[in-house]
Amino acid sequence: MHVVPLPALADNYIWLLHDACGQAIVIDPGEAHPVENALAERRLRLRAVLLTHHHADHIGGAGYLRDKYKVPVYAPDDDRITVATHHVKDGQVLTLREPSARFDIMAVPGHTSSHIVYAGEGVLLCGDTLFSLGCGRLFEGTAGQMLASLQRLASLPGATLVCCGHEYTAANGRFAQTVEPDNQALRQRLEEVATLRAQNRPSVPVTLSSELACNPFLRVDSECVMQWCGRHGAAHDPVARFAALRSAKDAFRA
Template structure:
C-alpha cells in the first residue's frame, strides 16, 4: 500500500492480506502513516529504512512513540533509533507477514544505501526509480552502475517499489535519450493515464525498467550512441556511458 508524503514521496506498507500487520518502508513523515493505520486498523510490525535522508527517516521517532517495533537499517549514525543493523546478504525475517526479505547493499545515491527484495518485490528507496535512478550525492558512477547491475539481475517480473513519484519526468528524459523507442512512448502514455486518474505509477516491473530506463541500458547501442553524442566522443565502457547519461540528466534537472 502506498502512503503519499510530502510532494512526491511514497511510504510503503507491506501487508500479508490475511493479517492486519504491516512493515513500514522509509517513513519520512509519521503523520500520514499514523492516519492510514488509524483509518484501516492495520498494526505495524517493523520499520525498514533504505538510507539516511530525512524524507525517508524523519518519522521514525514519532512512530516509535506510538509503537514498540524493530527498526531495520544500514549501519549509519545519521539514521535514528536503529535496533537491527542490516548488511549485504542479510535476511530480514518478518513472521507476522510470513515474509523474508533479503538485503542488498547499493551504494551510489548514498554510501550506505540498501534495498530489500523478496517474494517478487523490490523496495529500492532512491537507488532505482521508475524510468530513472537516484542522484549520486555520495557515491561514484562505478558504485551506482554496479548497484543497478545487481538489481537488474533480479527476476524480470520483480515489482519495483521506489520511493518517489518521478515517472513522468524520468520518462521525459528517457525519450530524449531514446526518442524512437516505441516501448517508451507506450509507457509514457500509460503513466500519463494513471496520473490523470490520480493513481500512482509505482510499482513498475523490472522488465519495464530494463526495456525503458536508460540507466539500466548502458550497453544498448542506442543509449551508447546518444551518450557518445552528448559527450562529444566515442564511449564504449558501460560505466562511462552510465556516468554520461547521469550527468546529462543532471544538467536538465
C-alpha cells in the same frame, strides 16, 4: 502480500506492506501521519519499520512510529540513522514473523554510501537507488558504484515490483525520450503514466521487466543508448556511458 504506496511530503512514497491478517510493515516513513492514517483506515497492526538510507525524507517519521507502536526499526549501519534498533547489511536475510516475510539485504552504494535495498516477497524496496525511468543522484558514491548497484538490481526476476521512493516517473521519462526517442516500450509506458497521473494515481510500483525495456540507466549496453553516449563522447566504457547519462539528467530541464 498487499503493496500500498502512501504519498508523503512533496513527492515521496512510503511503502506499506500487509498481509490478509492485518499485520503490516512500512518502508522509509518520511513522516508519520500518512502511516497512522493508513493503519487506522485499513485496521492494520504495525510490526516493523524498514529504512533504506539516512535522508530525512525517508526516516523523519520512523522514531515516532517506533515509540508509539513499540516496533523494531531495521536500517543500514550508519551513525546518521539514530532511530534504528537493528542494523542489517549486505548478504543478510531479514526474516519477519508478522507479517511472514523474507527479504534479502543488498548494499547499493551510489546515492548514499550506506544505501541498502530489501528484495523479497515479489517486491524491490529500493529507496532512492532505482526510480521508474531513472535512478538516484550521486550524492556520496561514484558512477561506477551506482552502475554496479543498478546492475545487481537488474539481475532480479523481471516480475519483481519496483517500489521506489519518489514520484519522478513523468519527469524521468521526458529525459529518457531524449536518449531513446524511438523506444516503443518507453512511449507506451509514458502514455500509461500520463493516464495514471491524470487520475491522481501513483505511477509505481512497476515491474522490473518494464524498467529493463524503458529505463536508460539500466540500458547502458543497448545499441540506442550507446549511440546517444557516443554523441556525448562516452561510447565505449559502460561506466563512462552511465556517467554521461547521469550528468545529462542532472542538467536536464523540460
